[in-house]
Amino acid sequence: MTQPSPPASGVPTPVFFLAGGTGISAETLGNMLIGQFPGVPFRARKIPFITTVERAREVVAQMDAIHTDEMKPLVFSTVADEAVRAELIKTECAFIDLFGTHLDTVERVLHVNAAHNVGSVHGLGDRGRYEARMKAVDYAMEHDDAQSIKALDQADLILIAPSRCGKTPTSMYLALQQGLKVANYPLVEEDFDSHQLPAPIRPYAGKCFGLTSTAARLSQVRGERRPGSRYASLPQVTYELRRAEALYAMHRIPSVSSASMSVEEMAAVILQSMENGRR
């Protein structure tokens, strides 16, 4: 495909994420799609909970008001309700139906008609799973940074690392999104001297997963908290990281680095590792 007439440079293309529910799916996939056009500026807006034809009309009016001959807004929709969708597709903007397009394919494969319900993946739908997630958040809060070492036998996963390698956000993410009971435990100098895992987690080496970082990155992150401290100094973080990595290797604890990966990416790696460990 050639590039006949790119949008007027500098003016952001308006983007709308429309949904019957929270809009998380529409936003996620829409962002992934527009992320494939790194040179193009966008201004995105999410409009969730579009559940009636009246509301759909308002939304269309609002979107069409900013549509011009030069600027066609992009609309990503996961609205499942047929009547609401029929109203939304009347828009003059470019309407990208993230739902209907694929639903027909799935119907053909399954030989079953779709329900066309309001998307409820992010609702209370599966109560059991939802409550397990909420309990996992409680557990992760209680077992953050070795605050409690009770009930470590109930942990699905124990994250270990020197201070500020990302234990807390990774624990919270896995608890909230996956319903995993995650404890996290800091590695400190005395652990490095003994070449042993800290006593409370020693019986659970098989549930441990290590985080690392680079010295430069860790020094920077610690420096934001305690500028100019020994804690944040390059020699200190270099020492801690090297010893932590040796500890992981000795005790066969898999690890990832938060310097090169996001919380989401680390979580995906950890989940794969847990799955492989169960085999």
Add this chain to the structure above:
Amino acid sequence: MTQPSPPASGVPTPVFFLAGGTGISAETLGNMLIGQFPGVPFRARKIPFITTVERAREVVAQMDAIHTDEMKPLVFSTVADEAVRAELIKTECAFIDLFGTHLDTVERVLHVNAAHNVGSVHGLGDRGRYEARMKAVDYAMEHDDAQSIKALDQADLILIAPSRCGKTPTSMYLALQQGLKVANYPLVEEDFDSHQLPAPIRPYAGKCFGLTSTAARLSQVRGERRPGSRYASLPQVTYELRRAEALYAMHRIPSVSSASMSVEEMAAVILQSMENGRR
């Protein structure tokens, strides 16, 4: 569409979520699509980080091994790399390309070619935004359940509610996913007697958002923590909820109920409320 031959009842249809990155988008949209077939059992598996043609071949072999004439697995893919995708579509399973289908449309609207990069929406991509999210998690941890009342002036949002209405998971979700600095603060009996907001948050009523629940639900949740206690009794939770709701109304604090909404749904409502409040 009629229902000529539904899949053999009871046998779950295999579902694969394939991605070059974490697989979060593939899983999210795939789950939304199969969620439209509530009567059909599925067994889903996510395969993230498919970044080479060799890996794609392995994945296809693995999927095709369970494909039979009676059972066609569903494959949802967000793989963006052209060469990897070309390999994956050789599968005998039903291949649903969540990406390519819509990318062409977006290219036509924008008159720009897509980069076909590995999806990096869930990577470290936007460093500034990523670090804001991590700092927001730190903030939410430090300001959970009134643990710290320092720096409340820096809060983007203060969640208030009686104990166990969902303040903590909602705070964590908004911090992790939206990068909002969320403090949360419990409402206790003395607040109800005075008809005032607790002193530390009184200057920030404009940033407050209330959570409620139903008496039945809150009594159940509290009962799991302290069975048979006054704290979990119906009269007590009824009193606290009624007074909390009166407090919200008096001080013009918007609220949602965690009895009928998930954390994701409450977050979406809160974000809309904040957006409307800024207007």
